Amino acid sequence: MTNLMKTAMLLKLQGIFRDHFLDDSITLAALSSPEEIEAWDSLAHISLLTVVERAFGVRFSAIEMGEIVDVGTLMEALMRKGANH
Amino acid sequence: MTLTSPTRDARFWRSELSNAMRCLEAGDAAGAVEALRTVANAATPTSVQLQMSRLAGRIAMQHPNLLELRIAFCADCTVGDLVAALRLRLLLEGWCLNAHIVPIGTWRQQVYEPVSPLYQFRPELVWVFVESSALRTERSIASGDEAIEDVRNLADELSVYAQQIQNHCGAQVIVNNVSPPAWRVLGNLDGNIPGGVAHTVQLFNSELPRYLPVGAVVFDLAYLASWFGLSRWEDRRLWLHSRHPFSIDAHAEVASAMARLVVASKGRSRKCIVLDLDNTLWGGVLGDDGIEGLALGPNGGAGGEAFAGFQSWLKAYAARGVLLAICSKNDATLARNAFEQHPGMVLSLNDIAAFRINWHNKADNIRALAAELNIDLSSMVFVDDNPAERALVRQELPEVEIVELSEDPSDYIACLASGRWFESLTITPDDLLRRQAYRDNAARRAASVEASNLPAYLHGLNMQATWGGVDDSNLARFTQLINKTNQFHLTTTRYSQAEVSALQAGGQHWLGCFSLRDRFGDNGIVAAVILNFKDEIAWIDTWAMSCRVFARTMEDFTLLRLVMVARQRGCIALRGRFRPTAKNLVVANLYRDFGAIPSHRLSEDGVIWDFDLLSHTFKDSPYIVESRQMIGGNLKTKEDT
Numbered sequence: 001m002t003n004l005m006k007t008a009m010l011l012k013l014q015g016i017f018r019d020h021f022l023d024d025s026i027t028l029a030a031l032s033s034p035e036e037i038e039a040w041d042s043l044a045h046i047s048l049l050t051v052v053e054r055a056f057g058v059r060f061s062a063i064e065m066g067e068i069v070d071v072g073t074l075m076e077a078l079m080r081k082g083a084n085h
Numbered sequence: 086m087t088l089t090s091p092t093r094d095a096r097f098w099r100s101e102l103s104n105a106m107r108c109l110e111a112g113d114a115a116g117a118v119e120a121l122r123t124v125a126n127a128a129t130p131t132s133v134q135l136q137m138s139r140l141a142g143r144i145a146m147q148h149p150n151l152l153e154l155r156i157a158f159c160a161d162c163t164v165g166d167l168v169a170a171l172r173l174r175l176l177l178e179g180w181c182l183n184a185h186i187v188p189i190g191t192w193r194q195q196v197y198e199p200v201s202p203l204y205q206f207r208p209e210l211v212w213v214f215v216e217s218s219a220l221r222t223e224r225s226i227a228s229g230d231e232a233i234e235d236v237r238n239l240a241d242e243l244s245v246y247a248q249q250i251q252n253h254c255g256a257q258v259i260v261n262n263v264s265p266p267a268w269r270v271l272g273n274l275d276g277n278i279p280g281g282v283a284h285t286v287q288l289f290n291s292e293l294p295r296y297l298p299v300g301a302v303v304f305d306l307a308y309l310a311s312w313f314g315l316s317r318w319e320d321r322r323l324w325l326h327s328r329h330p331f332s333i334d335a336h337a338e339v340a341s342a343m344a345r346l347v348v349a350s351k352g353r354s355r356k357c358i359v360l361d362l363d364n365t366l367w368g369g370v371l372g373d374d375g376i377e378g379l380a381l382g383p384n385g386g387a388g389g390e391a392f393a394g395f396q397s398w399l400k401a402y403a404a405r406g407v408l409l410a411i412c413s414k415n416d417a418t419l420a421r422n423a424f425e426q427h428p429g430m431v432l433s434l435n436d437i438a439a440f441r442i443n444w445h446n447k448a449d450n451i452r453a454l455a456a457e458l459n460i461d462l463s464s465m466v467f468v469d470d471n472p473a474e475r476a477l478v479r480q481e482l483p484e485v486e487i488v489e490l491s492e493d494p495s496d497y498i499a500c501l502a503s504g505r506w507f508e509s510l511t512i513t514p515d516d517l518l519r520r521q522a523y524r525d526n527a528a529r530r531a532a533s534v535e536a537s538n539l540p541a542y543l544h545g546l547n548m549q550a551t552w553g554g555v556d557d558s559n560l561a562r563f564t565q566l567i568n569k570t571n572q573f574h575l576t577t578t579r580y581s582q583a584e585v586s587a588l589q590a591g592g593q594h595w596l597g598c599f600s601l602r603d604r605f606g607d608n609g610i611v612a613a614v615i616l617n618f619k620d621e622i623a624w625i626d627t628w629a630m631s632c633r634v635f636a637r638t639m640e641d642f643t644l645l646r647l648v649m650v651a652r653q654r655g656c657i658a659l660r661g662r663f664r665p666t667a668k669n670l671v672v673a674n675l676y677r678d679f680g681a682i683p684s685h686r687l688s689e690d691g692v693i694w695d696f697d698l699l700s701h702t703f704k705d706s707p708y709i710v711e712s713r714q715m716i717g718g719n720l721k722t723k724e725d726t
Contacts, residue, residue, distance in 0.1 A: 019099065020132065022106065022139055039139075043165040046323055050333040051132040062322040 006030075009075060009083070012055070020044075020051050033070035056083040098124070098133045105140055114148035122177050134170065134337040141173035151181035154347065157206055157256070158184065159192035159246075160214035162330040167343075170336045174344030178353070189328070196249045203254075209581075210257045210350060211250050212304075212343075213243065216330050217263035220285050229279025236289045240296040247301040251583035257350050257510075258301040258583070262290040264310030264331065267319035299560075300582035302510045304346060309339055342505060349508040351579065352568035355486060356460055357438070358402065358501075359451055361469035362413035362420060366399075366432065367392050368494065371415055371423055382429020389429060391494035396431035398498045406516030407507050408438040408458060408523055412450045412467075417442040438523040447474050448481035458523060459632035461571065461668065466506050468497075513562045515609040522633060525605040540708075543637060546603040549712040550642050555589055555596040559610055563598050566613040570629040571668040573640075575661060575675065576691070578615075578627045593618060594626070595650050599643055601634055601709070608633055612643050616650060623651035625661040635671070638706035644679060645703045648696070657698050660684065664691035679703075 014028040021039040034040040040048060049068065053059055058081040060068070068074045105120035121137055121144075129137075145151065154175060158164050164186060172182040185206040187195055192213075195201035203211075219239055247258045265286045269275035276283035286307070294303045310318045313335050323329035331339070348354060363370045368380030368388045380389040381396075403409050409432070413420060420442045424434050439457050441450035447469070455462050462484040469475055475487050490500050509516070555563050564582045571577065580588070588594045599612040611634045615627040625647065630639065651659050661676050676694035677683075680701065684693040696703075 019095075019136060020139075022102075022136060022143075042327075043169075046327055046329060047135045047166055047333055051135065054130075054132060060322070062325040065322060065326040 006075070009078065010071070013052070013071065013074070016051060016055050017048075020048055028071050030072045030075060031070065032072075052078075056081075058083050098130070102133070102136055102140065105137075105144075109140070109144055109147065112147075114144050115150065117144050118148070118176060121173070125173065125177060129337070131334050131337070134173075135333075138166075138169040138173045141176045142169065145172060145176055145181045148176075148181065151176070151179060153183050154180045154210070154351075155183045155185070155206065155208050156210045156212060156347070157203055157208035158186045158212045158214060159196065159203070160186070160212075160216070160330075161189060161192075161219070161328075162214065162216045162324075163189075163328045164214055164330070166329065166333065166336050167340060170340030171343050171347075174340045175347065178344060178348050180347075180351075193246070196246050196253075199253055208254060208256045210259065210347060211254075213246060213250075213258065213260040214330070215239075215243065215261060215263055217266070217286060218324075220263060220282070220289055232280055232285045233288065236285060236292055240289060240292045243293065244296040244298060244301075248298045251298060251300060251581075252587075255581060255584035255587055257581040258297075259304050259346065259350075260293065260297060260301060261304040261306040262293050264307050264318060265315065267315040298583075300586070302346070302350075304343065306339070309335070309342055313338055345505040345508045346510070349510055350568075350581075352565075352570075354464075354508050355407075355466050355506040356464040357408040357410055357454075357458060357466070358399065359410045359412045359454060359465055359467045359485075360399070361471065361474065362411065362415055362423075362442075364470040364494075365468055365490070365497075366396060367423070367427070367429075371419060376419070376423045376427055379423065379427060379429075381427055382431075385429060388494060391497070393429055393431050395494060395497040398501070400432055400436055402507065403432075403436045405507075405512060406519040408460070408519070409436055410439045410441070410454045410458065411437055412441045412447055412454060412469075414444055414447075415442050446477065448478055451478060451482060451485060459572075459635065466501075466504070468501060511561050511565070513565055515562050515565075518607070518609055522606065522608055525603075525608075543708040546605075546637070546708065548601060548603045548637065548639075548709045550599060550601050550639070550709045551712050552597060552599040552643075552646055555585070555598055559598055560585060560589075562610045563596065563613045566598075566610060566631065567615075567627055567629050570613075570631065571666070572632050572671050573630040573635065574669050575628045575672055576626065576664045577666050577669060580615075580627075588615065595654075597646070597650065599639070599646070601637075601639060602712075612639060614643065614647060616647060618651075618654055618656065621655065621657045623647070623654065623656040623659050625659065628661070638708050640675065641704060641706040642709045642711075645705050648698060648703050652698055659696040659698055661694050661696075662691045663694070 010028055010030065014026065017026045017028060017037065018024050021037070023039065026037060046065070049060055049065055052074065056078055058078060060077060064077050068077055101120070101124045105117045108116035108120055121140065124133065125137060158168065168182070168184045168186060172184070175182045185203070185208065187203055192203065195203040220235065243260055247260060250256060250258050263286055265283050269281070269283055271278070271281045275281035276287060278284060290307050297303065310331070318331050318335050320329070320332035323332065360366060368385060369378055371379065380386065380392065382389050382393045385392070399409055417440070421434060424430055424432065439454050441454055443450070451462070451465065451467065455465060462482055466486045466488060467475070467478050468488045468490065470490050478485055479487050486504065486506060488500050488504065490497060560582060564580060564585050568579050585596065589596050595616040595618070597614045597616070598610045600610045601608045608631070612630040613627065614625065617624040617626040630643070648659060661681065663673060663676060665673065679696070681694035681696050684695045
């Protein structure tokens with residue numbers, strides 16, 4: 001995956017996060033973690049992943065749901081699935 | 086269920102939600118709720134439902150005029166997302182959910198400890214969320230008897246918890262039943278033989294309501310799961326990852342159904358369906374097509390059968406106590422003839438509690454219907470195929486719920502039922518009599534027009550009242566009257582059936598009910614009173630009376646009986662409170678008009694009025710005869726008249 005594609009994916013995720021958390025000030029970087037995005041707590045985890053699944057047309061496994069801990073691991077999971085940004 | 090919805094893209098939803106957010110930022114929380122209401126239906130995508138739930142949390146914190154509702158959740162699974170979705174649904178009904186989720190794995194102990202955090206929260210409602218894994222152990226077919234035993238044990242265990250909760254805090258208890266499995270080891274046989282998981286689930290769901298104590302209610306999760314579709318309902322990943330009981334997609338629908346049941350427990354279900362005629366109850370326009378030209382019944386083809394099917398559905402609502410009223414622009418005589426003469430009519434004139442068939446505008450007519458039936462606009466649902474009429478009523482009478490009818494009459498039943506406006510926790514014998522009672526009222530009104538003056542009218546009614554203490558036979562109706570009445574209700578106190586039972590058992594209170602019959606029929610129990618004895622004072626904690634018997638001196642009859650009860654307990658004063666609400670102004674001056682004196686005791690919570698039982702003279706109703714006292718009443722004397 002080229003850097004350009006990664007950037008595009010990051011931007012798309014940023015839009016999803018902003019919508020989902022009703023917060024237009026969210027700025028994502030590959031290292032962004034739930035600690036940095038206050039609203040991304042354990043309660044919000046599953047609903048956020050559900051929305052990301054729909055937007056990218058993928059389905060995470062139960063194991064991946066546990067492995068995704070920040071934006072970086074989320075992007076890795078998406079790339080493994082060949083998600084189109 | 087919304088049957089048709091235009092395809093909407095992300096931009097549409099973003100703009101709808103930003104309307105709500107703008108309102109909120111401008112400090113207009115009520116406007117934000119209205120903006121959310123326009124997008125909150127079952128066709129709204131999950132991602133938007135989730136955003137709305139998040140926004141609902143923010144609105145609830147800022148909204149100044151919401152009623153707080155305290156619900157505790159006892160669950161072995163993750164209900165956080167469900168609670169968020171429920172908060173949205175309750176917000177749309179005007180309630181602010183204050184939720185307490187008992188940590189997973191601890192609720193069984195907490196139920197038994199009288200001072201646990203569960204009870205310290207003082208819940209009005211406790212939701213016991215059973216999860217189907219409690220039953221889904223893998224078994225061989227041979228262990229069928231064991232499965233039956235397990236079902237009974239679980240049902241029994243839950244009934245004990247429900248009883249404990251009722252005893253400790255008097256909250257309304259709701260227990261959900263369990264959803265059937267999407268995938269089945271025994272395939273087709275799974276539901277048919279003991280030992281099959283689907284069979285076990287069916288058995289549990291049919292046993293559970295029989296086991297639960299009086300007053301506890303089952304929430305039918307199994308129905309919702311099958312309605313939603315089991316293959317979309319079950320999501321093993323979420324269960325394995327975080328113990329979510331069902332898919333995220335299913336949450337909005339479950340929350341919406343939960344909210345309706347909660348609203349019903351607060352006595353806020355709708356009571357009346359206002360119906361148009363042309364192309365709503367039958368196909369065609371009566372004035373143009375004539376009675377013979379209407380499409381209705383088997384001779385009217387698929388369309389005619391669809392309208393007849395809708396009428397059957399409405400007739401079943403009427404039979405369970407939902408009032409039907411007609412509001413139509415038509416010739417009144419011709420319309421009545423259509424009811425009586427068209428062979429395809431399922432509804433009869435007797436099924437209809439009130440009519441407004443004329444050429445006036447429908448908003449005025451609906452106001453008139455509300456006045457005639459003596460019910461609130463907020464208890465009415467309007468059904469009309471004409472979008473312009475719907476728009477007018479929505480504009481003029483925002484309290485009235487509007488059914489968005491499909492253009493296809495075969496969808497009418499789904500359009501009306503999907504609102505779940507008529508939920509109730511129980512069905513009492515009085516519900517089944519209600520239609521009769523309102524129709525009798527129409528006859529009474531006719532008589533009141535005939536009678537030249539009020540005393541003659543009241544005498545002519547031949548009213549006979551019966552009264553006494555509450556017992557098991559009338560406990561449900563007594564509780565219902567207290568919780569459903571808004572107008573003649575001096576304190577608007579609300580009690581669950583469990584709380585009522587507790588008061589009755591405590592000995593510190595007298596719970597009385599009054600019923601009234603007249604020459605047109607039996608009104609059943611029409612007044613409910615709770616007296617609380619403190620030292621030598623009898624406090625009227627609650628006094629609610631059905632609007633069906635307003636202005637018939639039933640209040641005089643009732644007050645004198647309260648005096649008798651209080652005197653027999655040795656009280657020297659009878660003390661009542663008027664706690665004003667938007668709806669009970671009809672009784673604002675009740676105590677004053679009876680000659681009570683305002684107490685010098687100041688109260689932030691309404692006005693307090695005193696009757697001196699030693700010196701005050703009370704008048705009985707000159708029109709109502711005391712026929713006999715009910716069994717269960719703890720008074721036998723009649724000396725005080």
